[in-house]
Amino acid sequence: MSTYRSTASHPVPYTPVHAADLPPLPRTRRTGRVVRVGRRAAFLLVLPYTVLLLVGGLVPVGYAVVKSLQNESETGFGGLSSYQRVVADLRFAETFGNVALTLVIWLPLMLVGVVGLALLVDASSARFGAAMRFVYYLPGALAGVANFMLWLFLIDPGQSPIAFLWHGFGYRTLNEVAQPGNLPYILAAMLFFQGAGTWVVVLGGGLHSIPDELLEAARLDGAGAWGVAWRVKLPMIRPWLGYLTLLNLAYGFQLFLEPQVLSQVTHGLIAPQWTPNQLSFSYAYQILDTPMAAAMSVILLAITLGVGLLVVRRSGLFDDER
Structure with a gap:
């Protein structure tokens, strides 16, 4: 917006000078030293992650790619034969179908449930909201085997505290509950x-990062609690929802522990190759075909990265703030 500078005769239009039009400030020895220290600090902060990414990510991926191109006897170059044998396996499509069905059930439940709980906690008073966050977070401490053992106890009608629920569905034993269709x-x-x-x-x-001024402006415009949540809060946390979807998709494609142990405790009722990771494990440690196991891992990585890139693009996870 133009302003005017008065003179003795008449006002003269005045165009403000922008910072970008000004010449750069002279670089002093002190500012140069500050810049160098900042760059070194940034390098030191990034270095541990870079090393971990190289050792735990890039090197294993490179090894898997090289291994997947060997022949079945691992004595020479086999081209894409390992990939062809993996895709020709009838269990290949079935394992991805099992994971896809689990994700179709789990992801909407996670998105709707977590968003609903987060909005309720955010709308609660400070003290009550903090207590609710603590209570909701407690199950997260039961990760991996501990969480599985808890659920194994819950789904066994002979020991479960909710046995009446399983009896109502007609289930009397663990094997009846843990049928492949229920998995x-x-x-x-x-x-x-x-x-x-x-x-x-x-x-x-x-x-909590949403500015209070924005929420107050929405309320002054007549938006109620539901309107503020739907039209202001949800759009503002869209990148976080993308982050949630991305990590849970990656975790879903990597499922191994839960179906593997459940297959063992049900004495083979659940197929030991129920997920892609289990199928890759079977190739490596049961039929001892390392190239096939590596090929399965590379295929799984490519699919996970492709789906992840789609989620990132749709959610605007790494877009610049506007």
Whole structure:
């Protein structure tokens, strides 16, 4: 917006000078030293992660790619033969179908449940909201085997405190509950229970970053609690929702522990190759075909990265703030 500078005769239009039009300030020895120290500090902060990424990520991926191109006897170059044998395996598509069905049940449950709980906590008073966050976060401490053992106890009608529920469905034994057709629902419940509390805390941080002025302006415009949540809060935490979806998708494609141990405790009722990771494990340690196991790992990585890039692009996870 133009301003005017008065003279003795008449006002003269005045165009403000922008900072970008000004010449750069002279670089002093002190400012140069500050810049160098800042760069060194940034390098030191990034270095540990870079080393971990190289050792735990890039090197194993490179090794898997090289191994997958060997022949079955691992004595020479086999081209894409390992990939062809993996894709030709009838269990290949079935394992991805099992994971896809689990994700279709689990991800909407996670998104709707976590967003609803986070909004309720954010709308609560400070003291009550903090107590709710603590209670929701407690199951997150039962990760991995501890969470699985808890759920194994819950789904066994002979020991479960909710045995009346299983009896109402006509289930009397663990094998009746843990049928292959029920496994996606059981896994979805396990994963939701394990991760919901952590994501409530993460989304709570995103909700707390929304400026109070923005929320107050929405209320002055006549928006009620539902309107503020739907039209202001949810759009503002869209990157956090993308982050939630991205990490849970990656975790879902990597499922191994829960179906593997459940297959053992049900004495093979659940197929030991129920997920892609289990199938890769079977190639490596049962039929001792390392190139096939490596090829399966590379295929799984490519699919996970492709889906992850789609989620990042759709959610605007790494977009610049506007």
